[in-house]
Amino acid sequence: MNFNVRIIIHIMGLLLLCNGSFMLLATFASGIYKDGATLDIALAAIVTMLFGVMAMFYTRGHKKEVKRKEGYMVVTFGWVIMSISGMLPYLFSGAIPSVTDAFFETISGYTTTGASILNDIESLPKGILLWRSLTHWIGGMGIIVLAIAILPLLGIGGMQLFAAEAPGPGGDKLHPRITDTAKRLWFIYFGYTVVETIFLKLAGMSFFDAINHALSTLSTGGFSTKNASLAYWNDSPLIQYIIIVFMFLAGTNFVMSYFAFTGRVQRVLKDEEFKVYTTLVVVFTIIAGFIVYFQANVPISDYHPKVLGEAESAFRHALFQVIAIVTTTGFVSADFTNWTPFLTVFFFGLMFLGGSAGSTAGGIKVMRHLLIIKNGILEFKRTLHTNAIIPVRYNQKTVSEHIVYNIIAFFVLYMLLFIIGALVLGYLGLDFESAIGGAASSLGNVGPALGELNPVVNFSELPAFGKWWCGFLMLLGRLELFTVLILFVPYFWKKT
Template identity: 35%
Template structure:
C-alpha cells in the first residue's frame, strides 16, 4: 500500500476545498454576516493541514485499485471533517457530531438535516451548505482531476472509485479531459436552471441555492418548507424537469452534444428510468386526487415533483407526502431504493443494476426450465459479461447487509419502525427525507450521536458505491508492503 501517494492526493483535495470555501466567505461578506470569520478560520486550518500533506515527498508514484479506493474513502471523510468547521465555529451547529452529519449529508447529496429551522441561519452558512451538494454531486476528486495534472493512467482508479454505476469509465481517452467534459456539462446545466428560476420569480440567491441543490440532487433548501415555501408552480416545474435531467447518465449528454441523438434515445437504462418516472407519477397522481379534494392539476404537479425528487434522490418537497395514502408512500419507498441512472449525480442502487439483476434472475429461471439453452444477459444489444453481473449482485448484497446492520443499531434509539426503516434507507440511498419522524417536514435532530455516526457512514457508503468505505475495514489494506 502506497500511503504517501494517498496522503498527498488528500492534501491536494483539501487545498481545493479551502479555495472553494472562499465562495461562501464572499457571500458572508456581501450580506455583512458574522459568519465570515468562521470561513477564514476554516480556510486557514484546512490550508495548513493540506500543505503539510502536499509536501510529503514520494518516490513511488504508482497507484493501483486499492490506493484509489482508500484515497476516495479517506478524502471524503476529510472534506466532511474540515467542511463541518464553519458550522461549529459560527455557532450555527454547536455540536461537531451534528455538524459532521450535516456536512456529510451535504457532500453525499443526501439532504438529511439535523436543523429544525434554517431561515435564520447566516447567508454564507446556507450557501456553503448548498454548495457542498454541487461539489459532491459530480464528485470532489473528479473536480480535482479536472483542474490538476493527473497521476498518469492510474487516475482511472480514482474515477472508478468515485463514479456511480457498475462500469464507470472514460468518455474520452484522457482522464483529465473526461473530468473537464463532465464538469462543463454539469456547470452549463446548473447555470441554465439558475437563469430559468430567476425568470420564474425567485430571487437570485434563492435561485442559486436551489439550482445547486437540484444539480447535485441534494435537496438542502434555505426555506423551512423547502420548495413548497415559494408557492410558485413555474419554479416547481423547472425544478421537477431538472431533477429528472440530473438523474440521467452524463455520458449520454456527451453523446447528444456529439450529435448522436439516436443513441441517446435508444439507451435501455434511460427508457427504464423514464418509464419508472412516468408510471410512478400516474399512480401517485390518481391515488392523491381525493387527498387534494379532487384537484387533478394539483395532484399531477405534486406527484411529478415528489417522484422526480425521490427517484433522483434530491429530496426537495412541495408537500408533506408523509400524509399521503399508503400506496403513494409505498411507491416513494420503492423509488428511494431504485434511484436514477448510473453516471448521474443521483443515489440509490441505480436503474441499470436493477435491470441487470432482473434479467439475470430471468435467465436463471430459464436455465432451470431449459438446462441446455445458452442465454446471455444483454443491455443495449450487448452481452453483459459475467464479472459485471456478479459485481451487481455483490453490490446489492453488500448494500442490503449494511442497511440491516445500520437499521439494527439505529433501532436502539427507540423510535417507531417506519422512522427507523426509512431513516436508514434514505441515508444509504442519499435521498434525504423519509417517513414519519424523518418525513419532509421532519429532521434527524433527535437521533443519538451513535446513530448519527452510523447514518453518516451509510450516506458515505451510498454515495461512494459501498466499496471505498468497506475497504477501510480490511486488515490487508493497512498492511504495508515493500
C-alpha cells in the first residue's frame, strides 16, 4: 500500500480538535442553564481534543500532500471518527447509556438524517440537546469542507478532500481556489443560521429552541427540542412558515444563494435544477394540499376563522411535509402516514427525490433525476437516428458521457442498496412497510419513515444490529455511495 498514513492521521486529529471545540459550545450552554451535565460534556470535549492534539503532534512531520485515495479515506474514516467521538457527551452524561444507541443518535446527527432512538427528548439536559443539534450543523455543510478552509494554514491542499466529500454532479465553483469556495459556503451557511434564529425568536420561540431549530433546519437534519417536533407549534403558523422558507433554502444549491447575494439573480432563475426543484415543490404541495383538505384531518390554528383555518392549515401542513421530505429535513408537523394511504405512498416516493446538488439535503438529488430523464428521452431519438451524436444538455451546456454514466451507475447502485437495506431489515423482523420505509429513510437521510418507524414513533425498537445497519446506510447516503463503497473494492488497496 502506498498511502500517506501520517497525513490521514494528522487530518483526523484536526477534525477531532474541531469536534471538541464545538463540544465546548455545548458545555457553555450547559453551564448557563445549569442542567447538571456541564462537567460531563466538558470531559467529553477535553478527551476529544486531547486525542486530536496527540494525533497532530505525533504526525507533525508528515508529507503535506493529499492524493485522491487519501481523500476518500479521510472523508469516510473522518465521518466515523467524528461519530465515535461525538457520542461521548451522551455516554458521559448518561443521557444515552448504550453505546449502540449513542452511536446511532450521533451518526444520525452528523449525516443529517434526524432519525432518533430517544423517547423523551424534552427531559434531556439543555447542553445535550444543543450538542445533538450541533452534530447536524457540523455534518450539514460537511466537516471536510470546514477542514479544507483550514488545511492551507497547515500547508496542506484540500482539493482531493472536497472532491471526495462532494462527489455529486454539481461542480460550480464560487472562486478558483477551493479554500475560498469552502469559506464562502460556510459564511452563507452561518449567515442563514443566524437570520433564522432571529426570525424564530421574534415569532415566539425561546432563544434556545430558536437556535436549535435553526441549526437543524439549515443542515436539513430534523432533530427538534420537542417530542412532537414542529407539531408543538401548530398554533403558531408563522413559526412553521419561517422554517418552511429556510428548509427550502437549505435544499437549494448554496451556489445559487451566492449568485443571488452578488446580484446575479437571472442566473438563479435560469438554472434548470432550481426551476425543476421549485416546480416540483409547488406541484406536490397542490396535490397533497387538496387531498389533505378533502380527505384528512389536520390541526387548525386558533388564529384563523374556521373556513380559512381549514384551507390554510391543510395547505400549510402539506407544504411543510412536502418540503421536509424533499429536502430530507424530516421535521414533522403532523403524522402524514395517518392522512390517507395515497399520501403515505406519495411521501414514500418523495424520499427518493432529494434536494438540489450542492445543498445540505440528502437523497438522489433533483439534478440526477433531471439528467436521467433527459438521457432517457434522448434514447428515443438515438434509436431512430443511430448514427447521430445527440448529447445531453444541462443549462445549455453539453454534459459529458462520463457524468451521464456516473449518474446512471449511482441511480442503479442506490436502488440496489435500498433493496438490500430493506431485505436486511425484513430479515431482522420488521414488517414490509417498516422495512422499506426504514431503508429509504436511512439511505436518503430523511429521518421519519413508515410503519413501526413512522414520524410519531422512532427507531428505538430496532434490534441492535438494525441500528448499526441503518447507521451504515446513513453514512452511505450522506457521502453519496461511491466515497464509502470504493473502500470495499480490492483494486483501491492495490499499489499503483
